[in-house]
Amino acid sequence: MDYNNRVFNFSAGPSVLPVEVLKEAQEQLLSYHGCGQSVMEMSHRSKEFEGIITEAEADLRDLMNIPENYKVLFLQGGGHLQFSMVPINLMNGSGKADYIITGAWAKKAAAEARKVGDVRVVADSSDKNFTYIPKVSREDFRPDADYVYICSNNTIYGSHFPYTPDTGDIPLVSDMSSCILSEEVDVTKYGLIWAGAQKNVAPAGVTIVIVREDLIGKAPDNTPVYLDYKIHADKGSMYNIPPCWSVYIAGLVFKYLKRKGGIKAMHDLDVKKAAMLYDCIDSSDGFYTCPVAKEDRSLMNVVFVTGNPDLDAKFVAEARAEGMVNLKGHRSVGGLRASIFNAMPVEGVEALVDFMERFKKANR
Ligand SMILES: *Cc1c(COP(=O)(O)O)cnc(C)c1O
Numbered sequence: 001m002d003y004n005n006r007v008f009n010f011s012a013g014p015s016v017l018p019v020e021v022l023k024e025a026q027e028q029l030l031s032y033h034g035c036g037q038s039v040m041e042m043s044h045r046s047k048e049f050e051g052i053i054t055e056a057e058a059d060l061r062d063l064m065n066i067p068e069n070y071k072v073l074f075l076q077g078g079g080h081l082q083f084s085m086v087p088i089n090l091m092n093g094s095g096k097a098d099y100i101i102t103g104a105w106a107k108k109a110a111a112e113a114r115k116v117g118d119v120r121v122v123a124d125s126s127d128k129n130f131t132y133i134p135k136v137s138r139e140d141f142r143p144d145a146d147y148v149y150i151c152s153n154n155t156i157y158g159s160h161f162p163y164t165p166d167t168g169d170i171p172l173v174s175d176m177s178s179c180i181l182s183e184e185v186d187v188t189k190y191g192l193i194w195a196g197a198q199k200n201v202a203p204a205g206v207t208i209v210i211v212r213e214d215l216i217g218k219a220p221d222n223t224p225v226y227l228d229y230k231i232h233a234d235k236g237s238m239y240n241i242p243p244c245w246s247v248y249i250a251g252l253v254f255k256y257l258k259r260k261g262g263i264k265a266m267h268d269l270d271v272k273k274a275a276m277l278y279d280c281i282d283s284s285d286g287f288y289t290c291p292v293a294k295e296d297r298s299l300m301n302v303v304f305v306t307g308n309p310d311l312d313a314k315f316v317a318e319a320r321a322e323g324m325v326n327l328k329g330h331r332s333v334g335g336l337r338a339s340i341f342n343a344m345p346v347e348g349v350e351a352l353v354d355f356m357e358r359f360k361k362a363n364r
Helices: 019-027 047-064 078-090 104-114 229-234 244-259 262-282 309-321 346-363
Strands: 070-075 096-101 118-124 147-151 172-175 192-196 207-212 301-304 336-339
Touching (some): 078 104, 078 192, 207 229, 262 346
Parallel strands (some): 172 192
Antiparallel strands (some): 301 336
């Protein structure tokens, strides 16, 4: 493929998109399928945009095998608004919710939920700097909790839930921002799944919410209208003007994923890409180390360190000079991080591994 002097972008978000999709958007930029307008310009009530959002939802349902009794919403406000919308909409039975804290995002989500009701932290891996995923079982949860909340993939710390917590009848809520569409998920095990699109799906601006029908429509009367899932569900995500462009690109990505064989095929590729990097790290005789417990490592965000901050900085600078960008770890943890979302080509990971081998020889 011709990458048109593009760099390999390892950013954790906003992040790389498939070249095929970008080219398609480029071709349709000035006149979407001959209608004489860009998707950026057209009315969200036009038949063209109605087609875009309807197909995007249908393709996502198809890809993720989303059952009929779940609503799919395309919202704005990013992940941070979901930290609030989840408790406002779901914490309305006992007013209790149980959270598993495996990183910065789950912690922030719990802090927002505390403004709404009674939050209990069931497990917390901050004792080991979020380098593992705690094991929890059904008995750990309060039986009357309105929901249990997890963050499936911890973008900053590079960890991922290797199992789906068994919550019995309590709805399980997951933030899948950085792993949605990277693995097959049994949607029926969740009450609600949400994902900011700007990690593994689309440009920033749209947040996907997949929610079981019976859980919505119970928000308190004083809920600001935009924050009520029911409003968006009843209006097909068109209560107000949706983030049209981001929904459009998400739709193109869904079609691209279907062409490529769906989530199973993507997952196999993701496993292969991640293994290349973890093998390189684990076989480096300690030059590189990954702090995350082996069984809990993320396929999407590979976190590693040399143990020397100056050397890490040199790594980032030299990689950048070779066209591999955004390899710096999150500002809160330092070190290095290679985010290898679905759209990162295998060639990008090969180039990075090759660089890592050379960098090790030159600096050990
Ligand atoms: C990026 C991220 C968030 C925050 O998303 P915003 O859209 O920036 O609010 C939340 N959760 C996870 C897992 C993320 O990766």
